[in-house]
Amino acid sequence: MTRRTFLSSLAAIFAPLSTQTQRAKFATFVAPSQNPAFAGATLFVPMDDLPFSARLTLALGWQQQIARFCPEAICQPWWTLNGCGLVAMTLADRWERLRDALMNLWERAEWDVLATHRARQEAAWELLRWRRDPLQWLLWHARLIAMHQPLTELDSAKPLQITTDRLIQWTRSLLSRHPLLLLLAPQGEISDEPVRLSQSTLRPPFAKSIIVSSPTPSLCHALWWTVTEKEPMAGMVLGQLLGGGMGGLWVQQMRGEKPLAYHAFAGWQLTPVGGELFLFASCLPADLPVVRERAQKLLADLRQGRFRAK
Known part of the structure; x- marks a missing residue:
């Protein structure tokens, strides 16, 4: 799987990528931004072994943390078959601040009582919204079955059972999962290096x-x-x-x-x-x-x- 292919799946932008840096087991790639006024980023964290309710809560909590570290950025969480992450956009001259906020998220994240409460409540509301949308509800049923996860992970009460200690533990362990950060910046260069991701085992069709x-x-x-x-x-x-x-x-x-x-x-x-x-x-x-x-x-x-x- 090439970086060009992976970027198209996450950011829907078909731009060639170049290796920028390797820091703390973080694979970071930069691509040229299609709009010189803005810069963007897509963070992906593989986490096959975590319950889906944990992925849901973690990504929503990270969204809150980025809003605190980089308030001018627009940030949205997203989830896929074998992990989750964030998609963010900011002004072109603030792209380094956004990059640093994402790369330092693991050390700077503060899971206090209020942050945990907000993340759990938003995760519960997200599940309730999916329940009212038949297509999304069925898609997540299919994805969970393919990921060998119980359908009880779609219960809106499930995120409310996650403790602050568990969120801190999961957040601190994420660097060992080799997260991937894709940046769209004005000074992005062109290359065609491959991105290697760990294999994920899915059930048959x-x-x-x-x-x-x-x-x-x-x-x-x-x-x-x-x-x-x-x-x-x-x-x-x-x-x-x-x-x-x-x-x-x-x-x-x-x-x-x-x-x-x-x-x-x-x-x-x-x-x-x-x-x-x-x-x-x-x-x-x-x-x-x-x-x-x-x-x-x-x-x-x-x-x-x-x-x-x-």
């Missing part, structure tokens, strides 16, 4: 369909999800082929001449462990068997290289 709470409780929300090869250009084409507007194959099958679903989405996105492919539909329970049959046939056709709308 599977399909999942459940009924979840929604504003229209009579609907059934179904998801088909798998992980493909890490081929960014082929994956983006596949995502457009399946769900790129009303002409996408999956959208056509669900919302074409004889609609089967009220909502239909398909997509592909790159992650550090592979491409995440999904088909989603909201339909009446009576139509779920037909929707399931169409999804399985479409995926079977794709595996054999057959692309057609019907």
